[in-house]
Amino acid sequence: MEQETKGVSEQDETSGCKMKQPIETLPESDFNSISRVIAVMSGKGGVGKSSVAALIGVRLAKEGYRVGVLDADITGPSIPKMFGIKSSAEAMEFGILPVKSSLGIEVMSLNLLLKNEDDPVIWRGPLIAGAVKQFWTDVLWGKLDYLIVDLPPGTGDVPITVMRSIPLDGVIIVSSPQDVAAMIVKKAIRMASMMNTEILGLIENMSYAICPKCGETLHLFGPSRGEELAKSSGIRYLGALPIDPKLARLCDLGLVEEYDSEQIWSGIKWAELMNREVPK
Amino acid sequence: MEQETKGVSEQDETSGCKMKQPIETLPESDFNSISRVIAVMSGKGGVGKSSVAALIGVRLAKEGYRVGVLDADITGPSIPKMFGIKSSAEAMEFGILPVKSSLGIEVMSLNLLLKNEDDPVIWRGPLIAGAVKQFWTDVLWGKLDYLIVDLPPGTGDVPITVMRSIPLDGVIIVSSPQDVAAMIVKKAIRMASMMNTEILGLIENMSYAICPKCGETLHLFGPSRGEELAKSSGIRYLGALPIDPKLARLCDLGLVEEYDSEQIWSGIKWAELMNREVPK
Numbered sequence: 001m002e003q004e005t006k007g008v009s010e011q012d013e014t015s016g017c018k019m020k021q022p023i024e025t026l027p028e029s030d031f032n033s034i035s036r037v038i039a040v041m042s043g044k045g046g047v048g049k050s051s052v053a054a055l056i057g058v059r060l061a062k063e064g065y066r067v068g069v070l071d072a073d074i075t076g077p078s079i080p081k082m083f084g085i086k087s088s089a090e091a092m093e094f095g096i097l098p099v100k101s102s103l104g105i106e107v108m109s110l111n112l113l114l115k116n117e118d119d120p121v122i123w124r125g126p127l128i129a130g131a132v133k134q135f136w137t138d139v140l141w142g143k144l145d146y147l148i149v150d151l152p153p154g155t156g157d158v159p160i161t162v163m164r165s166i167p168l169d170g171v172i173i174v175s176s177p178q179d180v181a182a183m184i185v186k187k188a189i190r191m192a193s194m195m196n197t198e199i200l201g202l203i204e205n206m207s208y209a210i211c212p213k214c215g216e217t218l219h220l221f222g223p224s225r226g227e228e229l230a231k232s233s234g235i236r237y238l239g240a241l242p243i244d245p246k247l248a249r250l251c252d253l254g255l256v257e258e259y260d261s262e263q264i265w266s267g268i269k270w271a272e273l274m275n276r277e278v279p280k
Numbered sequence: 281m282e283q284e285t286k287g288v289s290e291q292d293e294t295s296g297c298k299m300k301q302p303i304e305t306l307p308e309s310d311f312n313s314i315s316r317v318i319a320v321m322s323g324k325g326g327v328g329k330s331s332v333a334a335l336i337g338v339r340l341a342k343e344g345y346r347v348g349v350l351d352a353d354i355t356g357p358s359i360p361k362m363f364g365i366k367s368s369a370e371a372m373e374f375g376i377l378p379v380k381s382s383l384g385i386e387v388m389s390l391n392l393l394l395k396n397e398d399d400p401v402i403w404r405g406p407l408i409a410g411a412v413k414q415f416w417t418d419v420l421w422g423k424l425d426y427l428i429v430d431l432p433p434g435t436g437d438v439p440i441t442v443m444r445s446i447p448l449d450g451v452i453i454v455s456s457p458q459d460v461a462a463m464i465v466k467k468a469i470r471m472a473s474m475m476n477t478e479i480l481g482l483i484e485n486m487s488y489a490i491c492p493k494c495g496e497t498l499h500l501f502g503p504s505r506g507e508e509l510a511k512s513s514g515i516r517y518l519g520a521l522p523i524d525p526k527l528a529r530l531c532d533l534g535l536v537e538e539y540d541s542e543q544i545w546s547g548i549k550w551a552e553l554m555n556r557e558v559p560k
Binding site for chain 2: 043044045046047050073074075076077078081082117118119120121122123124125126128129152153154155156157160176178179180181183184186187188190191194195209211212213214216218219220221222243245248249251252
């Protein structure tokens with residue numbers, strides 16, 4: 001178990017303290033000016049990171065901000081489909097042009113570079129990490145108030161690369177009520193803290209569902225534990241989002257921007273999240 | 281976009297045809313004799329791969345087979361928690377001993393090598409792939425009828441390594457009803473086919489939920505489309521599983537083995553899946 005031992009010792013080095021390696025922040029392109037970069041992370045797959053990332057982008061765009069969404073989930077990108085984007089990203093002399101959503105949100109995703117949206121990207125880590133770096137350095141984002149980065153599950157290449165190479169203002173953690181999920185979300189929280197990335201708060205997604213027939217509140221994945229998870233991790237709890245078949249349908253139709261944002265955000269401390277001064 | 285171009289061209293090479301690279305199957309350890317190796321894959325995170333993998337293992341063990349579960353989700357491992365395994369895997373002179381569940385299922389997971397279950401594994405791809413290889417070559421599985429491999433989301437390092445280096449008899453695809461998920465599941469199906477890995481069939485998970493108060497069937501993630509997805513991909517449809525709060529609770533308690541398997545498997549063509557002769 002030579003390699004394993006090496007692995008575990010590398011892990012041990014990082015587990016109690018901050019990462020010792022310096023952050024090698026990549027320069028912003030001369031064509032870009034981005035005020036805030038916020039990553040959405042979970043560690044666990046399928047808790048709704050992408051829909052939360054999309055909804056945050058939509059909310060900010062509706063408030064009048066210039067918004068971009070960088071889909072860093074290279075092998076499982078769902079952002080373009082949620083926004084109904086079917087055209088490809090075009091390469092220009094100075095970089096790649098993101099594609100604009102109906103609301104004017106600038107979107108970049110590996111799926112915008114593929115011939116068919118269901119073509120698999122059978123790449124190993126270094127290539128995947130390279131693509132994410134280029135989404136930062138070589139995409140012509142222009143002038144943005146907010147760039148939302150949708151991270152893939154896990155604590156591997158992409159989260160490492162994003163936290164090391166992109167000047168993040170902070171990360172929003174998405175959890176779900178299952179304890180099995182919480183355990184993996186804690187890994188993500190600890191990773192962010194080890195890598196000196198500020199955690200802006202935690203949103204519990206898929207917290208409950210409402211029976212459309214009798215109005216009963218169903219805790220399908222167990223009782224909510226987002227608040228407790230946030231408290232025990234020393235981070236701010238931002239609130240809970242339900243499983244809403246309407247959101248699922250709109251995401252499938254590419255109409256995430258039509259989702260009623262007042263309704264969705266009523267459970268979330270939006271002002272507390274966004275009014276907080278994040279030093280750059 | 282030098283690296284990107286390189287990436288896309290590597291992808292293009294593989295997209296229409298079978299992978300040209302030869303499979304470098306790793307040898308089985310002298311201490312092991314494993315009759316069937318079946319991977320559970322999805323591409324998409326959070327559709328319940330791990331619970332499906334666990335339930336397949338439990339069902340086989342209850343039928344009297346000797347079963348192992350290899351948790352290949354290195355950065356998001358949920359298998360040990362579902363089986364209630366808290367002890368660590370021990371390293372012996374000739375390899376690592378997996379940990380036995382209550383039912384006698386042999387389990388190996390990166391979490392069995394960590395001090396705390398929520399320690400993050402902040403590793404890049406090559407190290408992650410190395411750990412998975414060692415779970416095949418250096419773990420003392422002994423004599424097994426079935427080894428179930430629980431794959432992480434995506435089509436990156438781990439699925440590549442498992443399909444290239446472990447002699448799989450086939451892969452079971454897990455989907456969920458959302459169209460956004462189906463698009464990513466299709467990537468996994470196409471990857472398996474490009475890598476000449478046999479697909480044993482598709483199970484749709486989280487297909488529906490039942491309201492405990494009024495008995496209404498809720499299609500929270502949209503109408504079921506597993507059968508249509510399987511048909512259009514030319515693979516066998518094995519059936520649908522519901523979102524069941526009881527399963528979520530038992531997984532959280534580490535009691536997945538107590539889940540009533542008759543009930544869960546009533547919707548799945550189990551005999552068709554398992555009686556199929558898979559050539560070794």
